[in-house]
Amino acid sequence: MSSLTQAPGGGLIPDPAVLVLEDGSIHRGFTYGAQGETLGEAVFTTGMSGYQETLTDPSYCRQIVVATAPQIGNTGWNSEDGESRVDGATDSSGKVWVSGFVIRDSSRRASNWRSERTLESELAEQGIVGISSVDTRAIVRRLRDHGSMKAGIFSGEALTGNDTEALLEKVRGQESMAGANLSAEVSTTSAYVVAPKESKLRVAALDLGIKSNTPRMLAQRGIEVHVLPHDATLDDIKAINPDGVFLSNGPGDPATADAAVELTAKVLGEKIPFFGICFGNQILGRALGLDTYKMQFGHRGINVPVKELATGKVAITSQNHGFALKSPEGGEWDSPFGKAKVTHVCANDDVVEGVALADGSAFSVQYHPEAAAGPHDASDLFDKFFDLMSGRKGATGTGKAAQ
Numbered sequence: 001m002s003s004l005t006q007a008p009g010g011g012l013i014p015d016p017a018v019l020v021l022e023d024g025s026i027h028r029g030f031t032y033g034a035q036g037e038t039l040g041e042a043v044f045t046t047g048m049s050g051y052q053e054t055l056t057d058p059s060y061c062r063q064i065v066v067a068t069a070p071q072i073g074n075t076g077w078n079s080e081d082g083e084s085r086v087d088g089a090t091d092s093s094g095k096v097w098v099s100g101f102v103i104r105d106s107s108r109r110a111s112n113w114r115s116e117r118t119l120e121s122e123l124a125e126q127g128i129v130g131i132s133s134v135d136t137r138a139i140v141r142r143l144r145d146h147g148s149m150k151a152g153i154f155s156g157e158a159l160t161g162n163d164t165e166a167l168l169e170k171v172r173g174q175e176s177m178a179g180a181n182l183s184a185e186v187s188t189t190s191a192y193v194v195a196p197k198e199s200k201l202r203v204a205a206l207d208l209g210i211k212s213n214t215p216r217m218l219a220q221r222g223i224e225v226h227v228l229p230h231d232a233t234l235d236d237i238k239a240i241n242p243d244g245v246f247l248s249n250g251p252g253d254p255a256t257a258d259a260a261v262e263l264t265a266k267v268l269g270e271k272i273p274f275f276g277i278c279f280g281n282q283i284l285g286r287a288l289g290l291d292t293y294k295m296q297f298g299h300r301g302i303n304v305p306v307k308e309l310a311t312g313k314v315a316i317t318s319q320n321h322g323f324a325l326k327s328p329e330g331g332e333w334d335s336p337f338g339k340a341k342v343t344h345v346c347a348n349d350d351v352v353e354g355v356a357l358a359d360g361s362a363f364s365v366q367y368h369p370e371a372a373a374g375p376h377d378a379s380d381l382f383d384k385f386f387d388l389m390s391g392r393k394g395a396t397g398t399g400k401a402a403q
């Protein structure tokens with residue numbers, strides 16, 4: 001918890017902290033959460049609610065998140081809304097994955113019927129270094145104009161024991177997010193099953209940083225979800241005899257995910273129905289022959305409009321990505337597995353938001369149908385995956401009940 005220091009006039013003031021960005025800018029504020037030092041890529045999120053889901057999303061591994069919402073902490077922290085999971089448990093845990101948190105104003109009290117403790121005490125307990133009382137609007141403009149930057153937050157001895165040149169050197173010396181392969185850091189090490197009340201279909205889900213709500217939403221539809229570690233093989237998948245394969249969200253640069261791309265190509269070669277989300281979309285795109293690139297500042301928030309090209313329909317979506325697929329000329333191309341197409345684009349900037357094989361057997365989206373803080377516009381994609389798998393079942397006559 002931020003410690004308080006006796007001010008000369010007799011009052012108490014919080015201890016200082018600084019946010020140092022790669023461009024050399026120094027932003028002074030107060031300690032929020034744990035004191036110490038943390039490094040990561042500074043990114044901003046425009047979500048006005050759902051900070052607990054954001055902080056526990058494994059896709060934020062090694063990122064320092066700046067909240068554009070001016071006040072944070074008003075709904076406290078509970079034991080249910082975490083999106084992360086600890087090995088050995090099939091349910092969610094509250095493990096915070098961001099490497100640091102930057103806010104303007106810390107809510108003085110948490111007030112919600114589900115709140116069990118304050119956000120700041122949770123961050124302190126988990127050793128997450130944060131900073132409050134900085135001008136987040138100025139920081140976000142900087143990140144928007146210069147792009148996501150390497151950053152560090154320093155407080156306590158990490159601040160008093162170093163001059164700003166030394167802090168900047170640490171910030172600039174860290175590894176870049178471009179080229180980072182983080183799947184092993186966040187993935188489960190052993191397989192586990194999330195079982196529905198009544199099992200109608202079976203899915204093998206590759207965990208590259210999967211959020212707890214994804215298996216939960218699949219299970220709600222009668223899908224038995226076998227979550228596999230990031231380095232699972234085609235044989236591991238076949239041993240489950242799944243009706244479909246799912247590829248999760250996850251941190252890091254999709255250009256480094258060669259193993260998952262190769263596995264996806266094998267799954268497509270076997271004609272197993274396929275659905276991917278976010279990192280999974282980038283990996284399907286790569287398996288179909290597209291390249292990826294690092295965006296200037298990415299899409300992070302719960303209010304990003306996405307247009308479905310076939311219908312012109314727009315969904316408001318939750319997003320968290322800093323990389324994207326390069327759009328092929330005309331939006332359609334011949335992939336090694338047949339005709340493929342871009343199915344969705346972002347209505348703000350035309351970034352590719354979904355791809356599919358034209359025969360419908362594999363599809364993926366860059367946004368989050370499992371979004372737990374909402375919105376829920378895209379949750380029908382899980383039904384689409386169900387229908388795709390049960391259609392195949394009917395065709396091959398394996399005989400399990402459809403929904």
Ligand SMILES: NC(=O)CC[C@H](N)C(=O)O
Nearest residue numbers: 249250278279321322323
């Ligand atoms: N949420 C995700 O799956 C993120 C995918 C990838 N790490 C990106 O930043 O673009």
